[in-house]
Amino acid sequence: MHRIEVGSNILQANEEIALENKEVFRRHGIFVVNVMSAPGAGKTSVLEETIKRMKSSYNIGVIEGDLHTTIDSDRISALGVPAFQITTGAVCHLDARMIHNAFHGFKLEGLDLLFIENVGNLVCPAEFYLGEDLRVMVFSTVEGADKPKKYPVMFHEAEAVLLNKVDLVPYSGVALDELINNVLDVNPDANIFPTSCRTEEGIDLWTDWLTHRIEISRPANEAAKTTVAQHRG
Amino acid sequence: MHELAMTQSIIELVEAEARKHGSDRVNTIKLRIGQFTGVVKEALEFSFDVIKHGTMAESAELQIEIVPLRKRCEPCNKVFGGNGDFDFFCPDCNRPAEIVSGRELQIEYIDLA
Numbered sequence: 001m002h003r004i005e006v007g008s009n010i011l012q013a014n015e016e017i018a019l020e021n022k023e024v025f026r027r028h029g030i031f032v033v034n035v036m037s038a039p040g041a042g043k044t045s046v047l048e049e050t051i052k053r054m055k056s057s058y059n060i061g062v063i064e065g066d067l068h069t070t071i072d073s074d075r076i077s078a079l080g081v082p083a084f085q086i087t088t089g090a091v092c093h094l095d096a097r098m099i100h101n102a103f104h105g106f107k108l109e110g111l112d113l114l115f116i117e118n119v120g121n122l123v124c125p126a127e128f129y130l131g132e133d134l135r136v137m138v139f140s141t142v143e144g145a146d147k148p149k150k151y152p153v154m155f156h157e158a159e160a161v162l163l164n165k166v167d168l169v170p171y172s173g174v175a176l177d178e179l180i181n182n183v184l185d186v187n188p189d190a191n192i193f194p195t196s197c198r199t200e201e202g203i204d205l206w207t208d209w210l211t212h213r214i215e216i217s218r219p220a221n222e223a224a225k226t227t228v229a230q231h232r233g
Numbered sequence: 234m235h236e237l238a239m240t241q242s243i244i245e246l247v248e249a250e251a252r253k254h255g256s257d258r259v260n261t262i263k264l265r266i267g268q269f270t271g272v273v274k275e276a277l278e279f280s281f282d283v284i285k286h287g288t289m290a291e292s293a294e295l296q297i298e299i300v301p302l303r304k305r306c307e308p309c310n311k312v313f314g315g316n317g318d319f320d321f322f323c324p325d326c327n328r329p330a331e332i333v334s335g336r337e338l339q340i341e342y343i344d345l346a
Contacts, residue, residue, distance in 0.1 A: 003344050010242050010338040123271040124235035152319040153271050185320050188329030
């Protein structure tokens with residue numbers, strides 16, 4: 001019997017495909033946003049509001065990940081934006097290969113902004129890099145102020161955290177300050193946006209930040225990256 | 234249950250490694266799994282038991298070491314954590330700290346027959 005030191009990352013195969021995806025996106029000049037949340041936090045509604053505000057400035061596409069149905073891609077298509085639905089069956093997250101395979105059925109030419117709406121799940125998607133430039137988390141305030149402490153990984157991995165359904169705060173009894181502090185505890189650099197898709201509160205602040213974030217990522221502006229404004233609720 | 238996908242990757246990597254070293258049977262798989270990952274040890278063990286049949290790892294023992302989350306405050310040059318606490322602020326100066334361990338998803342070694 002002999003021992004072999006391996007040292008490999010378990011998700012190495014996924015990481016390699018994700019880097020290939022990243023190169024494909026770079027060649028097409030597409031900025032890619034991976035949107036993650038628990039089921040029902042409002043990812044699709046946030047995307048609808050975001051697309052309405054940004055589609056005059058960007059050629060937007062959306063890849064939707066769900067266990068079943070094309071409900072979400074139908075909602076996005078209704079806005080006049082190309083949408084591609086990945087149905088994962090029983091798989092609880094999108095992985096890099098699913099995105100890679102989507103390239104065969106989804107035209108990237110002409111796009112400059114792609115949203116990937118991940119499968120609704122507060123744990124698994126955070127571990128699977130897809131080749132994106134930006135990770136965004138949508139969290140519904142009614143889920144409770146303690147969740148960043150209970151599910152810290154996704155909160156830590158997200159560059160921007162949208163605290164959605166903020167219009168329901170008066171009814172749910174959730175302390176927004178406590179929630180924001182709990183997000184910052186696990187992710188001190190988080191850009192936090194309290195939002196509501198019903199009242200549209202906070203949506204413009206979020207899309208302004210996103211637009212700025214995309215523009216400073218353009219190759220010529222890489223150096224300016226550190227000047228991103230920090231929105232902290 | 235992303236542990237199932239991870240277990241699939243583990244077996245693929247381990248089989249490739251065994252083949253490279255001219256073996257077709259793996260006795261031990263040693264993993265290092267960070268505390269600050271979405272991975273549940275029991276779910277990983279369960280997935281492994283489900284998936285190992287008919288592979289080179291069929292009779293392998295799966296050993297899982299959980300690596301605690303530790304953070305470093307650069308200005309204070311202080312490493313803290315390891316107590317199950319997910320707070321990212323330095324206990325001394327209250328500035329945000331960087332992760333130094335706890336995000337591992339690693340196959341450390343395998344023992345071949």
